[in-house]
Amino acid sequence: MGSLLIDNVTKSFGETDILKGINIDIQDGEFLILVGPSGCGKSTLMNIIAGLEDATSGTLELAGKDVTLASPKDRDIAMVFQSYALYPTMNVARNISFGLEMRKVPKEERDRIVNEVAKLLQIDHLLDRKPSQLSGGQRQRVAMGRALARSPRVFLFDEPLSNLDAKLRVEMRTEIKKLHKRLGTTIVYVTHDQIEAMTLADRIAVMKDGIVQQLGTPDEIYNNPANMFVAGFMGSPPMNFIEVDIKEGQAVVESAGETHHLKLPCAEAIAAKGLDRVVLGIRPEMITEPKPAPEDQDWLHSMKLDFDVVEPMGADTMAIGQWNGIDVHSRLSPKAGMTAGAGTEVQVNTAKAVAFDIQTGERIC
Amino acid sequence: MVANRSFNLGRLFIYGCLLAFALFYLAPLYVMLTTSFKDIEEIRSGNLLALPQDPTLYAWIKAWSSACTGSECQGLAPFFMNSVKIVVPAVILSTVIGALNGYVLSKWRFRGSDLMFGMLLFGCFIPFQVILLPMARLLAELGLANTVTGLVLVHVIYGVAFTTLFFRNFYVSVPTELVKAAQLDGASFFQIFRHIFLPVSLPIFTVTIIWQFTQIWNDFLFGVVYSGPGTQPITVALNNLVNTSMGGKEYNVDMAAAVIAALPTLLVYIFAGKYFVRGLTAGAVKG
Incomplete structure (x- = not known):
């Protein structure tokens, strides 16, 4: 009615x-x-x-x-x-x-x-x-x-x-x-x-x-x-957007002076479009301190991240580092006791990572 | 102590000036009032500024009921009533039309409404003299020449420009969302005006009514041009009274007549003046 x-x-x-x-x-x-x-x-x-x-x-x-x-x-x-x-x-x-x-x-x-x-x-x-x-x-x-x-x-x-x-x-x-x-x-x-x-x-x-x-x-x-x-x-802080090269279906990310290849859930769709560079979208809560995540076992990567700023917010701690020269926000547990500084060990979960077309901004997958 | 003394001197200077100006402006009124209570002998022989030695109401009674205004000798009383008959409907009509105009031009904008408002504003700046002849022609065509109705019409037309301006600028400060809310509540155009706008309009009604009352009561030009022998307003009658001399000039009667003619606007200011000032600033600090 x-x-x-x-x-x-x-x-x-x-x-x-x-x-x-x-x-x-x-x-x-x-x-x-x-x-x-x-x-x-x-x-x-x-x-x-x-x-x-x-x-x-x-x-x-x-x-x-x-x-x-x-x-x-x-x-x-x-x-x-x-x-x-x-x-x-x-x-x-x-x-x-x-x-x-x-x-x-x-x-x-x-x-x-x-x-x-x-x-x-x-x-x-x-x-x-x-x-x-x-x-x-x-x-x-x-x-x-x-x-x-x-x-x-x-x-x-x-x-x-x-x-x-x-x-x-x-x-x-x-x-x-x-x-x-x-x-x-x-x-x-x-x-x-x-x-x-x-x-x-x-x-x-x-x-x-x-x-x-x-x-x-x-x-x-x-x-x-x-x-x-x-x-x-949607989301605060918003999703991280990083332009990345795609090599063999994986996103190439440079962090703290090291190069990492991140496995993406939508590698096939990117390959089908024949793209070799996309915008990787990853939510801050997918970059955390190392912690067990059994259901996403295949999507976990560990890497070092240089944190420029750490912002304790009570329930969470927001930390900002850089990938490929672009700011990335990560949401950490305050229990991890993270402080600003170089080479902090973090865990990246790409199970829910998404990719966007650089030109149109439309979601590829 | 030095600062304090210079402060006092400053104050003294300010109050001294204010007092001097007040005396300067009140002097004519004083002379009018005192002269109106003297008899003609005392005026001829005495000092202009002296208080009446033997106060009498003779001049007032004569001015009101038996002084000659041209060939008629009925005093100002009938003309006072003429003015009332012109002023009351003209003030009411021009205020009501102005309120509705202001309501529409501020809250029910339509294509060209700003242009229309601009043109109405233009009406505020047209000198009276410019429209004398065309208006005389129009009144004649309408069969309203020399009538009270004709004078009311002229004053309403001339007044609407001002009253619209007053109301429009006041209603602009009323949030438009109130209109939207009332529309959704099911209120019609006039219901919104009655239930939402009228109750907040007291200050602007006061301003507009005082303004229009003063303008129309004090008008001489329209009154002298568009009135006939039986429909002259008091301003015209005062002029005729002063210019009609049978024998010697009776200054006391002239003065009493002038005070009678000015009394209504004077009283309006005395009793409603503070609302006038309040209303003028009401739009600026709306809480």
Whole structure:
């Protein structure tokens, strides 16, 4: 009942194409995250879904019904804005019930819903206050309450947590996830924070320059990125990209003055394309201190790495060295007690290493 | 101690200047008020700055109800009412239209809306004199020459440029996301205006109403050109009263009449002046 089909939607402002043909099929009850750098068109797409802007071409179907030309109020969609957009002159209760009031829901019914929603979000003691008397986190809850009150088919969240401090953001993130579990309503959520994307989403759509670069589960996006942009965008620190020569199906890497040949899981695909130089992509957590990894036994290489910088982060220690003259990040266990210095012994696991075409940035395998 | 003394001297200088300027500006008002309470004998013989020795309301009563303005001798009372009949609808209409214009031009932009706003702004800079003849022609065509309705129309048209500017600049500072949120909540164009914009508009309404009230009440040019014998506003009547001399000049009546004509705008400033200043700066520091 809350499925959403975005079919070849484009948007242009004069000569500038903001969206260049977006196709996303969102299942009922799905939590879809639109992620990408600023200017990628994700907020525009959100506005088009809400009906606040018109698509230049393409269609939008909500629950099997064409709503491309429907006005926002007829779409049964609620939105939580980045700035919360609470009505400044109304108290919390009226903010929450305003949408119901506009839809002519009787007073007793409205009061019942406001109380229910306020309890759910733990803002029942704030109902008489004005938005200016609330903290950031409380405003955030009221904004969500306003969206919840109408029990819409689809929730839109436009970077809802970006104005909160780090601690509160993590808290609210968990609450949104719980809320989704509980209500099971379809959610489309825009963010530029890849951690939010990874933790919340059923599926993620990574956007850039008005094009969906990849649409997939967090696991697919993280482990099987479609191109260098997706691989570089998801993960912190991002995936290491090193241009390497390919010799006999193996990547040639020079580290700490020694040359190593790394076995790659996709040697055949590279050979099939006849490439002798590719961009090797390897996540920082695949370069570690020596430790047993029985299932990846065939993909382990040990080598020496010169660490220029070591950054202890508590749970992990990030260390930066160089391969082929390019910085590589590695994620070590703090127990290994690594310090900056030359010739540190590390273990490289290439089981999940990927390769990209140097020219196009597309994934080879 | 030296610093302290120079500080005091500085203060003294500043307050001295302020006092001097205040006296300078208040002197005419003082003369008007004192003269209006004197009888004509005292004015002829006495000092201009002296307080009335034997205060009388004669001049005020005459100015209000029996002084001659041309051939009629009914005082200012009927003209005062004319002004009220012109000012009240003109202020309300121009303010309401300005509010809606400002709302549309700031939150419901359309192709060419900026051009339209620019052209409206242009209206603020057109001198009154330029449109006198074409407007007279238009009023005649509309059958509104010499009528209160005609004067209201002229003032509304002239006022809309300013009121639109005021409201547009105020509403620009209201976050557009509020409009989006209200749209999603199912509110219509006018519901959004009523529930979201009107409640935050008190400061700008105050500014606009004071501004328009003062402009229209004090207008002389449109009043003298477009009014007929029975529809003259008080400014025109004051002019006629002062220029009509039956026998000797009655300065006390002239002064009382001038104060009566100026009283409404004076009162508006005294009672709403602080809101005026507050409203002018409200857009700048919106919390």
